[in-house]
Amino acid sequence: MKKIHLDPNTILHPHPVLLVGTYGVDGKPNLMNAAWGGICCSVPPCVAVSLREATLTYHNILHSQAFTVGIPSRKFVEVADYLGIVSGRDYDKFKDAGLTELKSENVNAPIAAEFPYSLECRLYQHHKLGLHTVFIGEILGVLADEAVLSDKGLPDIEKVQAILYGGFGSNHYFAIGEKLGQAFSVGKKIKNGSDKA
Amino acid sequence: MKKIHLDPNTILHPHPVLLVGTYGVDGKPNLMNAAWGGICCSVPPCVAVSLREATLTYHNILHSQAFTVGIPSRKFVEVADYLGIVSGRDYDKFKDAGLTELKSENVNAPIAAEFPYSLECRLYQHHKLGLHTVFIGEILGVLADEAVLSDKGLPDIEKVQAILYGGFGSNHYFAIGEKLGQAFSVGKKIKNGSDKA
Numbered sequence: 001m002k003k004i005h006l007d008p009n010t011i012l013h014p015h016p017v018l019l020v021g022t023y024g025v026d027g028k029p030n031l032m033n034a035a036w037g038g039i040c041c042s043v044p045p046c047v048a049v050s051l052r053e054a055t056l057t058y059h060n061i062l063h064s065q066a067f068t069v070g071i072p073s074r075k076f077v078e079v080a081d082y083l084g085i086v087s088g089r090d091y092d093k094f095k096d097a098g099l100t101e102l103k104s105e106n107v108n109a110p111i112a113a114e115f116p117y118s119l120e121c122r123l124y125q126h127h128k129l130g131l132h133t134v135f136i137g138e139i140l141g142v143l144a145d146e147a148v149l150s151d152k153g154l155p156d157i158e159k160v161q162a163i164l165y166g167g168f169g170s171n172h173y174f175a176i177g178e179k180l181g182q183a184f185s186v187g188k189k190i191k192n193g194s195d196k197a
Numbered sequence: 198m199k200k201i202h203l204d205p206n207t208i209l210h211p212h213p214v215l216l217v218g219t220y221g222v223d224g225k226p227n228l229m230n231a232a233w234g235g236i237c238c239s240v241p242p243c244v245a246v247s248l249r250e251a252t253l254t255y256h257n258i259l260h261s262q263a264f265t266v267g268i269p270s271r272k273f274v275e276v277a278d279y280l281g282i283v284s285g286r287d288y289d290k291f292k293d294a295g296l297t298e299l300k301s302e303n304v305n306a307p308i309a310a311e312f313p314y315s316l317e318c319r320l321y322q323h324h325k326l327g328l329h330t331v332f333i334g335e336i337l338g339v340l341a342d343e344a345v346l347s348d349k350g351l352p353d354i355e356k357v358q359a360i361l362y363g364g365f366g367s368n369h370y371f372a373i374g375e376k377l378g379q380a381f382s383v384g385k386k387i388k389n390g391s392d393k394a
Binding site: 006078096124125138144146149157163166167 | 275288333373388
């Protein structure tokens, strides 16, 4: 297999599609699409989202000290993309996308009722990395559609019909594909076949 | 749609499958499977990985000030899972998984030659969040199989045959599914249909 050395690049597969809900200084609800983020701590439960200072959401989070992270199902691909194309400075994105604003009961941030579930976060830490700043939110609650819960009472990726962003190199959204194996299980055959080092 | 309030939980879909390569204090190469991380800054290009202090990789990164992030293709589902089941304190994971160690030319960390591409990172920042610490690596290079590059010269998610981790609620690995739409494009019809707020 021929190996190629590439220049430094922000390439990684896959990215989630994170729809970040905030209130503006004027109380106006907003949503933006962020691909760079994910869960980052178990205790306390935290989620990270990286944002440029140029975005309205960056300033909204610093002002309100809170945000939500909505996870879209596949029927919201166009809505999710729209939320990443325009700025809340110029557009009423809830209205344009036909989304219903709910105020989080846990934090000072809005939720789109139509998304299958949303994480409700208070700003816990933020660190300037360079052009992007990573915002760490402590998850204080999760608002979910009962219909997407597994038998363990948590949102199930297949019931959610979650989507992903393919990132640079293939600039598309994708569905979740077929099951390939159970985590913390399919690797055991390698473990059992090896001697302790 | 009936909404349910759930307790705080580290639920999010999807997670990537990040195979983190490090050298130990004794020079022994190791790989671990981390689901909590992703790209977090464009300039400088950075990737984040969250780790508990209990892991060997946590201590290896602090010692070597470097790590790699390998992205597996679907044929490495069992290998990836194995790398998350056992500790490098007890097992020689490269040997057990049949992986070939390459030393990164950019940083003091190992790469598995069989993975379609790997990010080569120097430790840039790290922040203790709670039980997990987030390690931010500046990406100094990318080593990729020529066969997985798009016509733009970057790894393509479909050629990579990347996989994802479904997280809690559905504890499985999944393939990437079908294309749902082009990013920064399919949402334009909403933009074009709306008036400026």
